[in-house]
Amino acid sequence: MTDWAAAGPLAIEAVSLQEVSLPLVRPFVSSRGRETQRRFWLVGVHAGGVTGWAESVAQEEPLYSEETHATLHQVVVAHLLPRLFAAPLAGPGAVAERFRPIRHHPMAKAALEMAVWDWYGRALGTSLATWWEGVRPEVPAGVVMGIAPSIPELVDTAGARAAEGYRRLKVKIQPGWDLEPLQALRQALPTMALWADANSAYTLGDVGHLAQLDRLGLGLLEQPLGPDDLLDHAALQRRLATPLCLDESIRSVANARHALQLGACRAINVKPGRVGGFGPALDIHALAYRAGVPLWCGGMLESAVGRAANLQLASLPGFTLPGDLSASSCYFTQDIIEPPFQLTAEGTLAVPAAPGIGVTPDEALLQRFSQGAVEWHRP
Numbered sequence: 001m002t003d004w005a006a007a008g009p010l011a012i013e014a015v016s017l018q019e020v021s022l023p024l025v026r027p028f029v030s031s032r033g034r035e036t037q038r039r040f041w042l043v044g045v046h047a048g049g050v051t052g053w054a055e056s057v058a059q060e061e062p063l064y065s066e067e068t069h070a071t072l073h074q075v076v077v078a079h080l081l082p083r084l085f086a087a088p089l090a091g092p093g094a095v096a097e098r099f100r101p102i103r104h105h106p107m108a109k110a111a112l113e114m115a116v117w118d119w120y121g122r123a124l125g126t127s128l129a130t131w132w133e134g135v136r137p138e139v140p141a142g143v144v145m146g147i148a149p150s151i152p153e154l155v156d157t158a159g160a161r162a163a164e165g166y167r168r169l170k171v172k173i174q175p176g177w178d179l180e181p182l183q184a185l186r187q188a189l190p191t192m193a194l195w196a197d198a199n200s201a202y203t204l205g206d207v208g209h210l211a212q213l214d215r216l217g218l219g220l221l222e223q224p225l226g227p228d229d230l231l232d233h234a235a236l237q238r239r240l241a242t243p244l245c246l247d248e249s250i251r252s253v254a255n256a257r258h259a260l261q262l263g264a265c266r267a268i269n270v271k272p273g274r275v276g277g278f279g280p281a282l283d284i285h286a287l288a289y290r291a292g293v294p295l296w297c298g299g300m301l302e303s304a305v306g307r308a309a310n311l312q313l314a315s316l317p318g319f320t321l322p323g324d325l326s327a328s329s330c331y332f333t334q335d336i337i338e339p340p341f342q343l344t345a346e347g348t349l350a351v352p353a354a355p356g357i358g359v360t361p362d363e364a365l366l367q368r369f370s371q372g373a374v375e376w377h378r379p
C-alpha cells in the first residue's frame with residue numbers, strides 16, 4: 001500500500017470552486033423529475049504546484065438527498081474550508097476527521113475530501129486504484145435508462161445500448177411505469193442483465209405489487225422505499241426473491257453497517273460523492289466485503305472528473321457488479337476531457353492509470369462550460 005506520508009503533510013494553499021454546466025444529450029427522467037443539464041462544482045485543491053480535482057454530486061433540488069448545489073457551496077465555503085485551511089493535513093484520511101464536527105452534508109465533505117485524495121495521488125505519482133490495491137484494470141460498464149416517453153422507445157434505446165456492448169441495463173421505474181416496460185425489455189433482451197431503480201417511489205404497502213417483479217429475473221431492485229426506511233427495506237427483502245440494493249439510504253459508514261445488520265439489502269450502490277468521500281467509501285467496501293455483500297459503483301450523471309473518480313473506486317475487489325459507468329457520449333455531446341471516456345470492445349471502461357483519479361479537465365473545454373470560478377487562499 002502506498003504510504004501517503006511520502007508526500008508529506010499537505011498545507012493547502014488555495015481551493016477553487018468552478019461552476020460547470022454540461023448539457024445532457026437528452027433529458028434524463030426518473031421518479032425524481034427531469035434533468036436537462038448536469039450542473040456541478042469542480043473543486044480544485046492547490047498546493048506545491050499540484051492541483052487535485054473533484055466534482056460535486058449535489059443536484060439543483062433536494063429530490064435525491066437533502067443537499068443541493070446551493071447548500072453544498074454554502075457549507076463548503078462557510079464551514080469546511082476554514083477547517084481545511086486551519087492546519088496542514090497528515091494525509092487524505094485526515095480530512096474526514098477534520099470535518100467530523102459538521103453534521104451530515106456528506107456531498108459537501110466529499111467534494112473537498114476527494115480532491116485531497118487526488119492531490120495526494122498526483123503528488124505521489126500513483127493512481128488511486130494502484131494505491132488502494134485495486135484488482136481490476138477495467139470495469140464492466142452498465143448504463144442507466146431514464147423513464148421513456150413510451151415502451152417501444154425504451155426497447156429501442158435498450159437495443160441500441162446492448163448493441164454498443166453494455167453488459168447490464170438499469171431502468172428507472174415508478175408506479176405506473178414498472179412491470180410492463182420491464183416485461184417488454186425482458187422479452188426483447190432475454191439474456192441481458194436487467195436492473196430496476198425506483199429512487200424511493202414505493203412504500204411497504206406496495207409489497208404485493210413489487211413481488212410481481214420476482215418473475216422477471218431482475219439482477220436487483222434498487223432503493224424501492226424511502227431513504228430512511230431501513231427496517232421497511234428489511235421487511236420487503238424478506239418478501240422478495242429479487243435482491244434489494246440500497247442507494248439513497250447509504251449516506252455514511254454507519255448506514256451501511258446498519259443495513260447489513262438488518263438484512264435490508266443484498267447489494268450496495270456506493271457513490272463516494274454521496275457517502276462523504278473516498279475514505280468512507282473505502283470503509284463501506286471493507287464492511288461489505290467481509291459480509292460477502294457485493295458492491296457496485298453508481299453514478300450521478302458525472303462528467304469525466306467524477307466518472308474517473310468512480311472508476312478508481314470500482315477497481316476494488318468488492319465491486320463485483322457492473323457499475324453505472326458508461327461512455328461520456330451516453331449523456332454528453334461534449335465532456336470536459338479529451339479524449340472522452342469510451343467503451344472498450346469488451347463492454348468495459350478502463351480505469352485511468354495516470355496519477356490520482358487519472359484524468360485532468362481540459363482548460364479550453366472548462367472555459368466553454370464554465371459559469372464562473374472563485375478561489376479562496378489560505379489565510
Ligand code: MG
Pocket residue numbers: 197199222223247248269298
Ligand atoms: Mg439509484
